[in-house]
Amino acid sequence: MTRTSLLSSLLRAQHQPFLIIDAEARIRFVNEAVKRVFGLTQADLAECPCCRLDVVAQSDCRHQRFFRDLEPYSETHALIGPKGEPLFVQIQGFPVLDEDGQVYLGESLRLLKPDTTTAGDATIVGRSAVTQTLIRALAQSAVTDVSVLLHGETGSGKELAAEYIHRHSPRASGPFVVVDCTVLSEDLVESELFGHVKGAFTGAVGHKTGLLELADKGTLFLDEIGDLPLSQQPKLLRALESGQFRPVGSNQTRHADVRVVSATHQDLRQLVQSGTFRQDLFYRLAVFPIEIPPLRARREDIPRIVDHILQDISSTAGREYRVHKEAMRKLLLYDYPGNIRELRNIIHLAAAMTPNHEITEDGIRLPLAASTASATPARACPTNFGRRKTDYEHAERLSPIETAEADYILDLLRQHHGRRKDVAERLSISERTLYRKLKRYGLNTPSATLRNNAG
Numbered sequence: 001m002t003r004t005s006l007l008s009s010l011l012r013a014q015h016q017p018f019l020i021i022d023a024e025a026r027i028r029f030v031n032e033a034v035k036r037v038f039g040l041t042q043a044d045l046a047e048c049p050c051c052r053l054d055v056v057a058q059s060d061c062r063h064q065r066f067f068r069d070l071e072p073y074s075e076t077h078a079l080i081g082p083k084g085e086p087l088f089v090q091i092q093g094f095p096v097l098d099e100d101g102q103v104y105l106g107e108s109l110r111l112l113k114p115d116t117t118t119a120g121d122a123t124i125v126g127r128s129a130v131t132q133t134l135i136r137a138l139a140q141s142a143v144t145d146v147s148v149l150l151h152g153e154t155g156s157g158k159e160l161a162a163e164y165i166h167r168h169s170p171r172a173s174g175p176f177v178v179v180d181c182t183v184l185s186e187d188l189v190e191s192e193l194f195g196h197v198k199g200a201f202t203g204a205v206g207h208k209t210g211l212l213e214l215a216d217k218g219t220l221f222l223d224e225i226g227d228l229p230l231s232q233q234p235k236l237l238r239a240l241e242s243g244q245f246r247p248v249g250s251n252q253t254r255h256a257d258v259r260v261v262s263a264t265h266q267d268l269r270q271l272v273q274s275g276t277f278r279q280d281l282f283y284r285l286a287v288f289p290i291e292i293p294p295l296r297a298r299r300e301d302i303p304r305i306v307d308h309i310l311q312d313i314s315s316t317a318g319r320e321y322r323v324h325k326e327a328m329r330k331l332l333l334y335d336y337p338g339n340i341r342e343l344r345n346i347i348h349l350a351a352a353m354t355p356n357h358e359i360t361e362d363g364i365r366l367p368l369a370a371s372t373a374s375a376t377p378a379r380a381c382p383t384n385f386g387r388r389k390t391d392y393e394h395a396e397r398l399s400p401i402e403t404a405e406a407d408y409i410l411d412l413l414r415q416h417h418g419r420r421k422d423v424a425e426r427l428s429i430s431e432r433t434l435y436r437k438l439k440r441y442g443l444n445t446p447s448a449t450l451r452n453n454a455g
């Protein structure tokens, strides 16, 4: 029997995911179960550095340690699942010999709990590279217990991301408590966060447990943290630093063990500079900052998200909806200042209006101002159409869809630092076609791109 066939038969005998790693700490062979659980094949992993699957890079690599002392081990680790989510696994490592007596490391991986990617409502739809990077960052943050600060435009999925972190964290069985800081006036902050005792102030007719205490052993999600009144920020900071607080009107100190995830659409650093947000609180909250990209930066995800939304609608309505090709094209070209929430609203409206089961181009109603300049989108108005970036050459001759396409191309040019080949690839068109479009939209000179960038 050759060395490969001996190791292969060992792999085949394993029902759990099983890897064979060589003394250079590179993955040499994997069995079928690795594909089932991690979505990766032998070809994906061949010669990969051993810790490729680990969520958090190990400072002391268990594989290298094994080849130093050849001691079998049994450890729990978080590895990255097929959608970038963390999977908690029990790993057993032990020596495996081939025909020539060469030592390899055999690793058997046992899942500790089922794949929870879609646990609760925290399903992040999308497979674009941008979304994969986002999911990976969320998964990495989930397995640590540090404070996460999510930054992104309105409707881009900050709350969903916070819930995703919670559901994939070791605190998943604890509560996920959402605090909307936009509705916390100065008077309310303390009693909402820390609670109050009966008679603490006029109207305090009974005892009230604060949100911090309700989130004990779970996650406290502070939404729109930039809106927390400055005067109340030191109190929150103190409570987060010490885990201790006092309900209003009480002289008893209480304790809560919470993990904090906060979110904002504002630039908190700028708020710190302008003196409306405390620097110490900022550093306490932003240990693990994560940017949630706007939908227009991950347009490839739109068809899948539309599908997901339609599945929801179809199961409630009890009838199947379809989106016509031209309608999808229209959806792909729009800019979505209100992001995924806005896309959701557009699809819901289209489904409600369609006389049959097919959503047509006409059924996709975009805001009237879709091709004109307006203000930056406001949080409270997710369906308003935001600022157009561009005043294209011959703009008066362009239809709204062409303007949207020009916007999209301009975005891609920015993302790819002006590399037309890459942009053409992203659009699945030839460079020649791209060149024609650039010419038509007046984007074919560096100065035009610069002018539009400034817009």
Ligand SMILES: Nc1ncnc2c1ncn2[C@@H]1O[C@H](COP(=O)(O)OP(=O)(O)OP(=O)(O)O)[C@@H](O)[C@H]1O
Pocket (backbone or CB within 6 Å): 123, 124, 125, 126, 152, 153, 154, 155, 156, 157, 158, 159, 160, 161, 223, 265, 305, 308, 340, 341, 344, 379
């Ligand atoms: N990747 C995604 N896949 C599927 N649905 C999504 C995705 N991202 C967001 N959504 C949905 O879009 C809607 C808006 O998301 P969410 O409330 O998380 O945004 P937000 O950034 O917290 O908004 P706001 O800034 O207004 O608080 C929700 O219905 C959410 O479930």
